[in-house]
Amino acid sequence: MFSRNARGLLDFLMAALCLWAAYHHTPAGALVRRASAWAFNSRSTARPLLAYYDGESSSGPTTSSLVPTVPVLRPISEAGALAYGTYLALKGLQPKAQTPTLALATELGLPSEALLDEAQGPVAARKLLEALEADFPNEDARLTAVFAGRIPARYALERVLAEGGSPTLERLAKQLPPGFEDAKVAANQALALTTVFGLGWPVPESTRIASPFGYRIHPTLGTRKLHTGVDLSVPQGTEVKGVEEGVVRRASEDAVNGKVLIIDHGRGVTTAYCHNSELLVKVGQRVERGELIAYSGNTGRSTGPHLHYQLALSSQPVDPLRFRAGPRTMASGARP
Incomplete structure (x- = not known):
């Protein structure tokens, strides 16, 4: 059908198209672009590798927008936690994606402007959730109604129940009509x-913070790097406890983190515990809140005994102190 020269040109063009797609739309391509940017001292166009798989849409809430600007007062009830999560997820949406929620509040006779106000937002979100409880007693269905509207949520709920399934957020999201991608992401983020x-907290609440979350001059490398957790100043051998029930995803040792545990708590929430002297649980094991999981230590790249505690949302590290009560006392001396 094609001459040999034409076929050779077609094969070349297809190969070039495949290389272009791999360069711009795969994790391997992102690594190449970042390495090239570093080598030539230019700005990389590569997105974070996990952004390819974290479920965020162009107008959905970003991880940074989900972190409270001030620490949340505690103790906080489960209803209060859901309300605060709903407020933060809504605030992180682009204005167009906020429309169904604001329209729903107006429909129910609630002040929609309060939902986006930092002082009133969590309280307004709680009132909105309470107003929907009679029609949507299931928490997942209620959140679907908050972000997608009552009619789409009711339709999705009826479809799921007709099929004999439980109304989980995943099942409800599959029954929503096209155009509600942001609502799905926001509901997941709220949960x-x-x-x-x-x-909870992995060590006694009175433990001092030796180094907070954020950019700092790395104590051993001497370069400015993001510190993706908080360093808790505890003596070697201190009991380390799980902050919530979950499944152990990693229990290993490496040159940087030392003896490290990563626990998956579901809903895209994981916690990590680094530099331990001994690990007491194994990969795949289910642990309970408050269960002894390790003894702190000084393993890996560390300048002194401490526990590096890390919290991640959708695989992105966030400051765990923003979800705790009040400021904590900084330890004196060098940071571990």
């Missing part, structure tokens, strides 16, 4: 935040 607000 994730409900989990985060309920987390």
Whole structure:
């Protein structure tokens, strides 16, 4: 059908198209672009690798928008946690994606402008959730109604129940009509935040913070790097406890993190515990809240005994102190 030269040109063009797609739309391509940017001292166009798989849409809430600007007062009830998570997820949406929620509040006779106000938002979100409870007693269905509207949520709920399934957020999302992608993401983020607000603390509450979350001059590398957790100043051998029930996803040792545990709490929430002297649980094991999981230590890249505690939402590290009560006392001396 094609001459040999034409076929050769077609094969070349197809190969070039495949290389272009791999360069711009795969994790491997992102690594190549970042390496090239570093080598030539230019700005990389690569998105974070996990952004390819974290479920965020162009107008959905970003992870940074889900972190409270001030620490949340505690103790916080489960209903309060859900309300605060709903407020933060809504605030992180683009204005167009906020429309169904604001329209729903107006429909129910609630002040829609209060939902986006930092002082009134969590309280307004709780009132909205309470107003929907009679029609949507299931928490997942209620959140679907908040972000997608009552009619789409009712339709999705009826479809799921007709099929004999439980109304989980995943099943409800599949029954929503096209165009509600942001609502699905926001509802998932609200549930994730409900989990985060309920987390405990891995060591005694009085433990001092040796190094907070954020950019710092790395104590051993001497370069400015993001510190993706908080360093808790505890003596070697201190009991480390799980902050919530979950499944152990990693229990290993490496040169940087030392003996490290990663626990998956569901809903896209994970916690990590690094530099331990001994690990007491194994991969795949289910642990309970408050269960002894390790003894702290000084393993890996560390300048002194401490526990590096890390919290992640959708695989992105966030400051765990933003979900705790009040400021904590900084430890004196060098940061571990």
